[in-house]
Structures are given as C-alpha cells and as structure tokens.
Amino acid sequence: MTVRGACNTHHHHEHSDREPAVVPARRRAFVFDMDGVMYRGGQLIDGAAEAVATVRNLGLPLFFVTNNSRETPVELAAKLQQMGVDAGPEEIISAVVATVEYLKRLDPIPGSVLVLGGIGLAANIEAAGFQLASFDDDEPVDVVVAGCDFGLTYDRLSRATRGLVLHDAAFIAVNQDSLLPMANGPMPGAGAIVGALKAATGIEPLVVGKPSPHLFSLAAERSGVPPEELVILGDLLDADIAGANAIGATGVLVLTGSTTRKAAEAATGELRPNLVIDNLYQLPFDLLLAP
Numbered sequence: 001m002t003v004r005g006a007c008n009t010h011h012h013h014e015h016s017d018r019e020p021a022v023v024p025a026r027r028r029a030f031v032f033d034m035d036g037v038m039y040r041g042g043q044l045i046d047g048a049a050e051a052v053a054t055v056r057n058l059g060l061p062l063f064f065v066t067n068n069s070r071e072t073p074v075e076l077a078a079k080l081q082q083m084g085v086d087a088g089p090e091e092i093i094s095a096v097v098a099t100v101e102y103l104k105r106l107d108p109i110p111g112s113v114l115v116l117g118g119i120g121l122a123a124n125i126e127a128a129g130f131q132l133a134s135f136d137d138d139e140p141v142d143v144v145v146a147g148c149d150f151g152l153t154y155d156r157l158s159r160a161t162r163g164l165v166l167h168d169a170a171f172i173a174v175n176q177d178s179l180l181p182m183a184n185g186p187m188p189g190a191g192a193i194v195g196a197l198k199a200a201t202g203i204e205p206l207v208v209g210k211p212s213p214h215l216f217s218l219a220a221e222r223s224g225v226p227p228e229e230l231v232i233l234g235d236l237l238d239a240d241i242a243g244a245n246a247i248g249a250t251g252v253l254v255l256t257g258s259t260t261r262k263a264a265e266a267a268t269g270e271l272r273p274n275l276v277i278d279n280l281y282q283l284p285f286d287l288l289l290a291p
C-alpha cells in the first residue's frame with residue numbers, strides 16, 4: 001500500500017503552535033529513526049522537524065531510535081536540537097540505551113561485564129551499576145558486550161574470546177552493522193568485530209540493535225502503548241520495517257534515506273511496509289490516528 005501525498009510541495013518551516021489538525025481518536029506513539037529520516041550527512045531532512053512538532057502538538061509520545069553506539073543520548077539530542085528539532089535525551093533510544101536496559105533485566109544480574117567497544121559504551125554500562133571486567137587479566141566474566149571498538153587489538157579480541165569460550169559468558173552484540181559510513185569512506189562497524197568473535201567461538205550473540213526489535217519494544221514500553229500502537233518511521237526495509245513487523249507495529253518507509261520507491265514497493269513478507277511516503281510532510285496523521 002502506498003500513500004501518495006498531496007502535500008509534498010508544502011514546505012513551511014515554522015514550528016507550528018497551531019491547533020493540531022487532527023484530534024487523535026487512538027493513543028499512538030511515534031518512533032523516528034534518525035539517520036535517513038531526521039537527518040542525512042549532518043543535514044536536517046525537510047519535513048522532519050515539522051512532523052516532530054505535530055506529534056508534540058497532538059500530545060503523543062515520541063522517541064528517536066538509532067543503532068549508533070558512539071554518541072550518548074545527550075549528544076544525540078543536542079545534535080537534533082542544533083538542527084531545530086525539539087528532542088530530549090530521555091527520548092533517545094540508542095543501541096547503547098537498549099543494551100544497558102537488556103543487561104539490567106538479566107537474571108541473575110551479571111557480576112562482571114567485558115565491553116569490547118568504545119569508551120562511551122563502557123561508561124554507560126558502568127554508570128548503570130555494572131562492574132567492568134579488565135582486559136589486563138583473565139578473571140571470569142559473566143557477559144561479553146561487543147560493539148564498535150576503535151581500540152581493537154588482537155589481545156582485546158583474545159580476552160573476549162576466552163570470556164566466551166572459557167567462562168561461558170553471555171554474548172551480547174550492540175548491533176551487527178557491517179559498515180560505518182564516514183565522510184572519507186566506510187569503516188568496519190560493530191558487525192565486523194562481532195563477526196570475528198562469532199568466527200572464533202561459533203557462538204551466536206544476542207543482537208540488541210536493529211533489525212532486532214529491542215529498540216522498538218523499549219519505545220513501546222516507555223511510551224506506555226502496546227507495540228501495535230507504535231508508528232515506526234524508518235528508511236531501511238531490513239532494519240526498520242522488519243523490526244516494526246516483528247512486533248506488530250505500523251511500519252512507515254520514508255524515502256528520504258537509502259531505499260528507493262521501487263525497492264519499497266517490491267518488498268514482501270516481513271520487509272513489507274504498511275505505508276511508503278516520499279517525506280515526512282506526507283505522514284498521514286488522519287489515517288494513522290483514526291480509530
């Protein structure tokens with residue numbers, strides 16, 4: 001199904017204080033993917049700030065999700081604010097936020113966590129009350145968390161491998177993104193490091209980031225709506241739409257990122273979006289909020 005909008009040339013940029021155009025007949029929550037939906041290459045995408053303002057005017061909960069594990073929620077919210085998007089750190093659900101939440105729910109609570117990842121990831125896990133395992137000894141570890149480790153060495157990889165093989169640690173991947181797009185070309189992402197551990201140990205990790213639905217489930221939980229009442233706005237079929245379909249949410253594919261209309265309309269099964277829109281000006285609030 002495709003909604004062809006009547007308003008894709010409607011480029012007003014003021015933050016709207018108007019009365020909402022629609023009185024929501026059902027309580028829904030909105031989840032905005034960040035890269036490719038809110039911004040692209042550091043530039044705000046037309047219609048993104050307006051869509052966020054409309055959801056706020058409607059009084060509905062909203063969240064911003066990202067597999068990014070390099071920036072903190074405070075930094076990501078600041079990035080949105082600098083672009084003119086009304087966003088708070090508590091509304092950011094990054095793969096780091098969801099990883100910490102996942103660790104908190106493990107039973108029994110892990111005593112020591114080995115973090116093969118960036119300083120930010122380790123700091124967030126430690127701030128949540130977990131003891132970080134050292135890379136300088138071979139003490140037993142309960143969990144190995146693997147993300148994008150810019151300080152990766154053979155020794156660090158070996159320590160994580162021994163944690164998984166000798167100590168039977170739980171294996172958690174922040175995400176499995178293969179590449180990180182950078183201005184000067186791609187760099188290996190968390191998936192490359194997770195892949196090395198998988199190859200060494202034969203153990204499959206629990207993956208927190210998209211396409212796993214953990215980020216979206218957490219958004220549903222924090223907004224207090226059932227997953228079926230989430231509207232997930234994403235630019236990737238295999239990450240955003242598959243995740244939305246996995247939890248029964250409404251998946252809206254926005255063509256401002258990495259997916260073409262042809263690919264979106266050809267998608268089937270778990271990759272099939274409920275709606276395809278050219279940009280967020282076309283978000284059909286009347287349709288989405290009808291009973």
Ligand SMILES: [Mg+2]
Nearest residue numbers: 033035036235
């Ligand atoms: Mg995206």
